[in-house]
Structures are given as C-alpha cells and as structure tokens.
Amino acid sequence: MSSSIVNDTTPLLGNVPGSSASPSTKKSPKKDGVRQHLLHMTPLQSFIALIVLAATVFLGVFVMLKYNLPKDLPDGQKEWLKFPRSAEDVQHLSIVLEMYLAQHYYEVLVCFITTYVSLQAFAIPGTLMLSVLGGALFKFWIGLFVVLMCAGVGALCCYTISYYLGHPIVEKYLKARIAKLQVKIDAKRDQLFFYFAFLRVTPFIPNWFMNVASPHLGISAPIFFFGTLVGVLPNSLVTVQAGVTLAALASPDDFTLFTPQNIIMTVVVGVCLLLPIVLHRKHGDPMATSQPAAEQGSSNV
Template identity: 35%
Template sequence: MRSLVGFVSVVVAASVYLYSLSLYLPAAPRRQIAAGNHAGTESEQNPDSSGEPSRSPTVTSLILKFPSDLEELRELAEFLQFYKTEHTTYVLLLFCSAYLYKQSFAIPGSSFLNILAGAIFGTYQGVLLASVLTTVGSTMCFLLSQAFGKHYIVNLFPDKVSMLQRKVDENQDCLFFFLLFLRFFPMTPNWFLNMSAPIVNIPITFFFCSVFIGLLPYNFICVQTGVMLSEVSSLDDLFSWERLLQLLAIACMALVPGALIRRLSKRRLKLDAQLPNGLIPEKKVQ
C-alpha cells in the first residue's frame, strides 16, 4: 500500500508541474519568422488598438496538449516553432518535460513526440534530443518500477515476467547483446521491458546503454519524418520523387543495424523459434 501511495504522489506531482508549465506562456514573439512568409512584417506594421502587434490566431487559440493525430501534431509544431523564435529555453523545457513525463510513466505516443522533435529542432538536434530523452525517460521508468511497482507488475503480468526472466537467465553470457536484440526486434513492448527490467535483474548500466543504442534507428526515422512534414505544404510535395528517395534512404540506413543484429543473434543468442505472426509458440507438456 505504501508503494502505491508513493507512486501516486510522484504521478500527481509530475502532472501538476507539467500542467503548470503548459499554462505559463511567455509573451508572444514580436514577429513570426516563416520561410517565404512576410506575416511578421505585416503584423509589425499593423498593430491593434492597444498598440501591440497583432498575434497569430494559432497563438491565442491553441491549447497545449499531447497530439493524438497528424493534424494536431502539425498545429502544435507550428505553434512551438513560432514561440521558439524568441523563447527557445521555454520550448526546450516544455518539450523535455512532456517527453520525460510520457516515458517515465509508460504512456503511449512517444512516436508523435519524436516527429515533433524533428519538426521543431531539425535532424541532428532532434535525433540527439529524442535519443537522450528516450534513454533518460526509460531509465526513470526503470527506477520507478524498482521503487514502487515490482509487486504489482508481477501480479499483473506473471507469464510475461516469467518468460522474460527465463530468456535473461539463458543469455547471461551475452546479456547486453540480448537487450539490443529486444530493442531492434521486440519480443515484448518497450514499455513492458522498461518496467520489468529491474524485476528480472537487468543491470541499470546495461539497460541505459541498450536503450540509447537500440532505439537510435527508430528515433532517427521518426525525427526525419518530422523534418519532412515541416518542410512540405501538401501531399503532392510529400509524395514527390525527391521525398520518396529520402524515405527509401532513411529506411535502408535504419535496417542495416537491425540486419546485423539479427544475423549475429542466430549465432550467439538463445531464442525460441517464432511463428510467422511473431508469436512465441508454447511448449507442449509431455
């Protein structure tokens, strides 16, 4: 009971902090910088009756929340790009806080935030930011599970925990390599692996490094997708030959490490044979 109260207290405190941060919006930037768009100049030349430059409708009407579809994602990206022109620190703090909140409490939807990172910060900064936040957030989930959730996770997912424990024990001699394999070809969802890792005695150093390295291709694809979405203005632009070739190159780059991991895993790892649908067959009782 004490562990449940402690976990709820952490969730409430984090939620209040993130909500308060989303309510605090600095003064809107004095000019909106957009490629090929002179809206900022016109805004400065045509102030409203109070003497202040007119604000973009997006700034005054958008409520900050986690995006649930691409349309909300695009609106949020435009809004944060607008604020980032003069309030970079606030946008960075808000994005990092929201990302760590989702990762720490195993809330689905991190792919949208990875895409958002690409749209706001670009390829290089976006990939670095997404990779670091994914790793730190997953580690925070690891620590929360270790402190508060062991008993509940074992009771809720006894079969999955038992299966993962068995595979970890069988691959102790190459545990880090096995963890990389799980990130490239998950036998179990990432959120479950984050929560169950301390239960099956995975060292936090192995866990930390395997998350950072193993999710790099996934983060890169999501971030690059965000960069492309921020650069196109219509579906015709998205499906142009140039964009399609970029997507093909991105897919090839992401598949290379996965192919190497799969090839080496056949020699070193002890894995059950999988059915075509990816499920692990149950062993028959003699």
C-alpha cells in the same frame, strides 16, 4: 566464488518480502532498506503511490507548460497549442512554436524534454508524435540527440520507479510473463547488451513492458540505459527525419513514417544487433569446444 556470481544476476522478483538478500546484492544498506520496506506494500498501496507520484509530476509539467509556452496567439492559432496526436497537430504546433523558438529557445527545449521524459517515465503513450515534433522544431541532428536522451532518461526513470514502487504490481500481474522472458535473458547473459538492444528494436516485446520488467530481470542500469539508446536509435532516426520532412510539407496528408528507406534502415540495424548473438551461438565458447578435443586425444592414447 561461483555462488556470489550467480547471486549478482538474481532477478529482483526473487527478493520477496521476508527473504534475506545476499551480501553481493546489498550495494547500500540505506537504499536496500528503503526498497525492502516498499516491498511490503500491497498492490493497491503500490498503485496509489504511483498515482500520487504521477499526479504530482504532471501537475508540475502542466504548470511549467502554462507559464513557458506562448500565450498571446491569434485566435486561429490558439487551438493549435495542444498535445500533438496526429501529423496535422505536429505541423500546426511546430508552426506556432517555431515563431516562439527564436526568442525562447531554451524554454521550449526544457518544456519538450520535461514532457517527453515524464511520459516515458510512466509508460504513457504519446512520445511517437513528440519525436516527430522534435525533428520539426530542432531539425535533424539536434532533434535526434534530444529525442535519444529523452527516450533513454525517461526509460531509466520508468526502470527506477518500477524497481522501487512497482514490485507488488509486477509480482501479482506480470510475474508469469517475466518468468518466460527470464529464461531467454539468462540464456544470453554473455551477450546481454546486444540481446537487450535487439529486444528494444524489435516490435515483439512492447517498450513499456521492457521498461517495467528490466529491473526485475537482473538487467543492470548501465546495460538498460545504453542498450535503450541503441535500441531506440532506428525508431528515433525515422521519426526525427519524418518531423524534418513534415515541417517542409505543404500538407500533412503527404506524411508517412513507413517509407522503404525507413523500413530498410530499421531492418539493417536489427540485423547488426542480432549478429553477435548468432555468431556466438554458431561458434560457441572456445573453451567448451577445446575440452572434448582434449578428452578425445586422451582416450585415443
């Protein structure tokens, strides 16, 4: 009984080619067979597969954006229709899309979601300014919901890609880093959700690394997805609110993410996530503390 429980949390890096998977890890013979076949790829083959998959996805995204975003723009606004890399780009792009949004709301929404999820899925930078753009376009509450869902679904896509295609690359280049994190994860198994969410809040471990490493650390998909939603909430609150503010500013030079309010909010959320772990460490397991007392009583007798 105890061995099956241990096998349930065995890191996926332990499932190297040639090893036999335990019965508890075989959820679906078909799915397991697909992954076992992919485990035999070399790092080069894995890299090529990822490049082909990414090229296919982004070609589809490019075609979708080309045929769904506004085309008949004045000459002065055509240069604004590009991927935002700064506050000025976000402000200009939001002006162009806001006029288009009134008649093509769902087209813009689908384009935004698809672009955001695709970047997250392949751990490509750029989602920060997209989050700001989400606030500028969809306002606070809708923008916050859309950004949170995009961040969660995109991270889950990255998790899945890493699970099926990333093992050879992870095994060769990230094994040492994952092994160090594995020790901390195993020590917090009973508080894994809060600990994982806390790791997503703090800047100590990059988000791309958590997305890639999580399936190889024995972190289940539900804990990963909902922990990611909680973990990215502070950053999403900050960036979406910044987008709402930016849309109302006369000049993007006045824009900043690091306001005292934003910093305090991030710290408070981080402390709230860390509190269950600290309390558990302080008080310990009630069953563990009662046993010595019983033994002490019996020894006195």
